[in-house]
Amino acid sequence: MVWKRSPKVIALLSGLGDGTIAATHEGLDTLPGRATEHLRALMQHHQLLPPRDRWLPRFEQWIEMKLDGLPAEVARPARHFATWHQLRRIREIADDGHDTQPSARSAKQEITETIKFLTWLHQTHARTIASCTQYDVDQWIATGPTTRHAIRTFLVVCKRDKLNTTVALGHRAARTSPELTQDQRIAWIGELVTGTSETLSYRVAGILILLYAQPLKAVVRLRREAVLDGVPMTIAFGTHPVDVPEPFADLVRQLLRHRTNLRITGEDTPWLFPGRHADTHMFPDTVMHRLRKIGMSNLGARNSALNDLVIECPPPIVADALGYSHQVAFHHAELAGETWARYAGRTIRQP
Known part of the structure; x- marks a missing residue:
């Protein structure tokens, strides 16, 4: 195998062979890298190692x-936020057996x-989060990109844990919602069904x-058994399967x-979109x-x-079939100009 010719792989396998690297998750952690993660995935797949969340x-x-x-002055509150809020939350997600990658990515941005923000507060005003004022927060938000709104969760944690109970930041509402026109959507469907702009898996x-309207994280987690090749073919996203039209x-x-x-995951992998490590699916990114x-705009296409x-x-029928909440489905119906307000299955109360 070409993989075994890599110096890093040779060092890894030699260490496992002579015992200098323990054949455990902790042992593999001492030599981080792509080769290590590939070998870890293989060992988990063949039950030589217990399953472990890869992102945590x-x-x-x-x-x-x-x-x-x-x-x-910066590190102390940042560590408090990172460990006592974000890390704890992601550990709970991992313990429940769910994918932690999206949450870890969001946590990193926050x-x-x-x-x-804390660095600016310390360098510009010689203040800490304990002495931060509402004016400081407002000034920081008003003078920079929209990504600065990501400090909102930190401020909520500060209030909860009494690091600072006087500052706050509301939710940021998106000014626009990306959307394709119907002609653009139909054109993209035609291109991906009949064109050659991408390989088969990405076209599907x-x-x-x-x-x-499937989110990417739901697409990549589809299993083979979700597809039933009958007449017609059906695919299950939610509580009941939906038809798959020809020629798709x-x-x-x-x-x-x-x-x-x-060749990496094995023929028995359950994923419709296998990844580059044993027993994994493709990454949404x-x-x-x-x-x-x-x-192609993913969010525009989905909206x-x-x-x-x-x-x-x-x-409600759309929500149940596609794996959305009823609230999200009614929200999109209202955006699209169709309220369905008197539909008998509606259970969401009006505000």
Whole structure:
């Protein structure tokens, strides 16, 4: 195998062979890198190691690197926020068996923006979070990009834990909601069904967004058994399966026969979109970047699909079929100009 020729792989395998690296998760952690993670995934797949969330240890290491070298006035509240709120929350997600990658990514942005704010507060006004004023918060938000609103969770934690009970920041409402026109949506469906702008797996992923308004994290987690190749073909996203029209159904059949990365994951992998490590699926970001490269807006496609679907069908039926909450489905119905206010299945109270 070409993989074994790498000096890093040789060092890793030699260390495991002579015992200098323990054949445990903790042992593998001493030699971080892609080769180590690939071997870890293989050992977990073959039950030589117990399952372990792959993102949680990386997040723990990231926190330590991010806080290293910061002034105490910045590091202390940042560590409090990172460990007692963010890390605790992500550990709970991991303990429940859910994917921690999206939460870890969001937490990193909030921690990064918090450190920027605390550094500015310390360097510009010689103040800490304990002496921070509402004017400081307002000035910080008003003089920078919208990403600065990510400090809101930090301020909520500060109030809860009595680090500072006098400052606050409201939710930021997006001014616009990306959306494709119906002509653009139909054109993208046609391109991905018949075109050659991308490989098969990314074309199928894109159509799942355009037809069924599926979030990328739901797309990449689809399992083979979610697809039933009957007459017609159906696919399950929520509580009941939905039809898959031709010629898209034929693309799905091709994907089932020619899934990517099977040499790495093995033929028995349950994922419709296998990843580059044993027993893993593709990462949502990988699909997002590939679709973005050909010009397709993931969020715009999803909003347009959902807005169209809730006009054609009652929102609760759409929500149950596609894995959305009823509240989200009714929200999109109202945005699309169809309230369905008197539909018998509606259970959401008016504000």
